[in-house]
Amino acid sequence: MNKEEYPISDDELMKLSIYNITYRERILHTKVPTKELKMYKRYMHYIDKFIDKHDVQVVCLFNGYHWIDQVTKVIAHRRGLDVIYFEDGLFRPYTITCDPEGINEMSSIPRSASFYDAIELDEKRLKKHLFTPESDHLHEKNESLLVVAFVKLLSMIGSGLHIHPNYYVHITFWQGLKYFFKKRTFSRQTEDEVELPEEYVFLPFQVSRDTQILYHSPHIKDMRDLLDHTFNAVKAINVAEGKNLHIVVKEHPEDMSRVNYDDLKERYKNEEEVLFVEKFDIHTLIEKAEAVVTINSTVGIEALAKTKRVVTLGDAFYNIEGVVHHARTPGELPETLNKSLHTKVNRGRIRKFIYYLRFHYQIEGSLQSKHKRTADKIAAHMLAMENREEHGYEIHSSYSS
Incomplete structure (x- = not known):
């Protein structure tokens, strides 16, 4: 690669949501080397020339927060090109996310409760294919x-x-x-032998340094924060209501080798309300919980799929009235959690929301295995998005599966 650089300033690069830059600044507390910024510019020069040479009209990105995604998006926007974001689906491993706006909180998923109330629900389809494919060519295949x-x-x-x-x-x-x-x-580790409390809030930890935390969690900076605020909320509810509510904390498998929570376990070892588990069936934890408290994880979607109470503390695309209870700040959590425990679950709206996600918004397919039918569905979905300005969100309903 030659050393020509794309015309963009260091300040402009530093303002992008590039995971590497954010991680260096917020977690490592170090400056981004000038040579790294120069390398970004050199890659941008190459990408810009590649787009020009091959007359690229649409740029597809996976996730969108890696450095190559962010710098390519800048070039695409300057050229007036369409950008489409891909990610592993919300109902894994049989669905794919494909969105012209972004993933997670940045997605084009409607936030209006009335939008979901108007959806026609096929109960039989939802029950049969929520977590199983309708297409017979799809088979579960894990990454090697x-x-x-x-x-x-x-x-x-x-x-x-x-x-x-x-x-x-x-x-x-x-x-x-x-x-x-x-x-x-x-995978070979045996499940924890613990007896679940009679009444508890399920608190699934997220990947502590994930983009969901760095970019979409304005108030909770890590899982220690999350537990502290949830513990204070549960304590307040127990005192005010005379309850014996507990918290069951499940560590995220992706973090077990990277983040040591021994200090947190030590701090809470004498608090009978808090129980830590490493390996335990998550479906059981969700089903038996009084509520699930999360920042913005996909476990929230799994809980909603079981029509459980969900309380969020971060920016999430499912922060929709009647679907979840959202605490805008940690200080609101005691009141929000208590309100959720005393409010009847809006099963109808939640099920319509989940139905929309599974059969309208998501593409059925797998990014882990190649198949022409999956490619055809993605192509059809992308072609439909060309009419996005005219049809708005309705485009998703035409290419559900």
């Missing part, structure tokens, strides 16, 4: 851990040789090795 590890290793070598910016600024080689072995052994 060895392939993923090999690709990440190559990327680390490439960044070490200054061939490209670092994709994995948030993890060292040794941390990656530890993660690999933890991932290999976790």
Whole structure:
């Protein structure tokens, strides 16, 4: 690659939602090296020329927060090109997210309660295919851990040789090795032998340094914060209501090799209201809970699929009246959680919301396996989005499966 740079200032680059930059500043508390910014500009120059040479009309990004996604989006917007975001689906492993606005909180998913009230619900379809495919060509296929590890290793070598910016600024080689072995052994680990409390709030930890936390959690900076605020809320409810409500905390499997919560467990070891689990059936934890408290995780969607009470503390696309109870600040959590426990679940609206997500918004298919029918559905969905300004959100209903 030559050393020509795309015309963009360092300040403009620093203002982008590039995960590497955000992670360095907020977590590592270090400055972004000038040479890294120069490398971004060199890649932007190459991408710009590539788009020009091949007359690219649509740019597709996966997730959207990696450095290459963010810099490519700048070029696409300057050129007036359409940008489409992909991500693993909300009902994994049989669905795909494909959205012209972004993923998660940035998505085009309607936020109006009346929109969902007007949806026609096919109860039989919802019950049969919420988590199972309608297409007979789809079969569950997990990512090969060895392939993923090999690709990440190559990327680390490439960044070490200054061939490209670092994709994995948030993890060292040794941390990656530890993660690999933890991932290999976790599936063989036996479930925790614990007796669940009679009444509890389920608190699923999220990946602590995920984009969902860095970009869409304005008040909760990490999982320690999340537990502290939830504990204070539960304590306040127990005192005011004379209840014996507990909290069941489940660590996120992706974080077990990277984040040590021993200090947190030590701090709460004498608090009988708090129970930590590492490996336990999440469906059981959701079903038996009085409510699920989350920042903005996909566990919230799993809970809604079971029409459970959900309380959110962060920016989430499912912060919809009658679907979840949203605490705008941690200070509102005691009142919001208590209100949710005393409010009848709006099963009708929740089920219509879930139905819309599964059969209208998502594309049925898998990014883990190649198949022409999946490619055809994605192509049809993308073609429909060309008429987005004319049809608005209705485009999703035409290409549900």
